[in-house]
Amino acid sequence: MRTPTIPPLLQTLLLLLSILPHLTSAQFGFFEQMFGGNGGGAQHHQQHQHRQPQNVPSDPSFYQANYDRLHCDNYLCPDTLACVHFPHHCPCPWPSQEDKFEMGDGHRICVSKGGFKAGEAARKVELARKGML
Known part of the structure; x- marks a missing residue:
């Protein structure tokens, strides 16, 4: 039985698709750390990957912390x-x-x-x- 070959263009595309989540996780990891994200890495990214953006909570603690400092x-x-x-x-x-x-x-x-x-x-x-x- 002959093993199917994958065209080079498709190989490149698959490689890019496989590293894309890691690149976006690294890019946004900085913002999570700056603004109090829990920085769960790839696991955190995968859990929230399909969720819609959430409204800001009605908790004034972020404002109060900045005001007080x-x-x-x-x-x-x-x-x-x-x-x-x-x-x-x-x-x-x-x-x-x-x-x-x-x-x-x-x-x-x-x-x-x-x-x-x-x-x-x-x-x-x-x-x-x-x-x-």
């Missing part, structure tokens, strides 16, 4: 963790998509730029300040 002599902005002199100096979390407005009470608000004409967000904030909106 930061040092700020003035005011630590709760949403951006920026250290500023006054609350109204806090930056917006998404400055490329939000306009910042300082309020009279010493705070700031961030308003989405999306869908507004230039200056439209400022006009609406001013109308709201006057109680007209």
